[in-house]
Amino acid sequence: MSDSELGRKWDRCLADTVVKIGTGFGLGLVFSLTFFKRRMWPLAFGSGMGLGMAYSNCQHDFQAPYLLHGKYVKEQEQ
Amino acid sequence: MVPRVWSLMRFLIKGSVAGGAVYLVYDQELLGPSDKSQAVLQKAEEVVPTAVYQFSQYMCEQTGLKIPQLPAPPKFNIRESWNSGISTVMSALSVAPSKAWEYSKEGWEYLKERTK
Numbered sequence: 292m293s294d295s296e297l298g299r300k301w302d303r304c305l306a307d308t309v310v311k312i313g314t315g316f317g318l319g320l321v322f323s324l325t326f327f328k329r330r331m332w333p334l335a336f337g338s339g340m341g342l343g344m345a346y347s348n349c350q351h352d353f354q355a356p357y358l359l360h361g362k363y364v365k366e367q368e369q
Numbered sequence: 370m371v372p373r374v375w376s377l378m379r380f381l382i383k384g385s386v387a388g389g390a391v392y393l394v395y396d397q398e399l400l401g402p403s404d405k406s407q408a409v410l411q412k413a414e415e416v417v418p419t420a421v422y423q424f425s426q427y428m429c430e431q432t433g434l435k436i437p438q439l440p441a442p443p444k445f446n447i448r449e450s451w452n453s454g455i456s457t458v459m460s461a462l463s464v465a466p467s468k469a470w471e472y473s474k475e476g477w478e479y480l481k482e483r484t485k
Contacts, residue, residue: 306410307403314399321390325383341400348403363408 300352308345315341 319337327333398405429435 303403303407307406310399310406310410314394318390318394321387325387344400345403352403361404363404 304345304349304352307348308342311341311345311348312338313341315339315344 315337316334317337319334322337323329323331323333394400397409399409
């Protein structure tokens with residue numbers, strides 16, 4: 292794996308971690324406010340789940356160096 | 370009768386808010402593969418500043434208040450700063466023994482001159 296590819300993987304990993312922890316925290320917040328009487332554990336649970344999912348994704352990404360990753364390109368109107 | 374209807378309404382409202390949040394996460398694939406998360410983050414970086422700016426302009430028009438023009442934030446690249454910091458620390462560590470030898474030699478020469 293070249294250095295640039297390794298750097299891109301790390302970037303993808305960090306972005307994924309941020310998004311997943313934020314999403315888990317957000318969902319935990321919604322459920323805490325709606326069903327669980329503003330307790331703290333849904334936030335911790337959601338954040339922990341997001342972190343675990345991000346870690347798992349990163350692990351698969353680094354252990355499978357031959358899988359290609361595509362890029363989403365915006366459609367250009369002609 | 371009315372309290373039961375009210376508690377049922379509250380439950381339905383809470384359920385729809387929570388269900389909407391779950392559907393939004395599912396639709397945007399926020400808990401999916403890492404490629405999609407990266408795409409969502411890039412899209413948010415493009416959309417959020419313009420949305421905040423438009424909202425602030427709308428609020429200024431509605432309330433008549435004027436938000437003072439803040440200076441543009443300095444361009445700060447975390448990656449460049451981190452890399453240059455690591456390079457500086459490593460180069461300092463690599464020259465530390467020779468520099469220590471030089472300074473101790475100079476100190477010794479100085480002491481010898483003073484004690485003559």
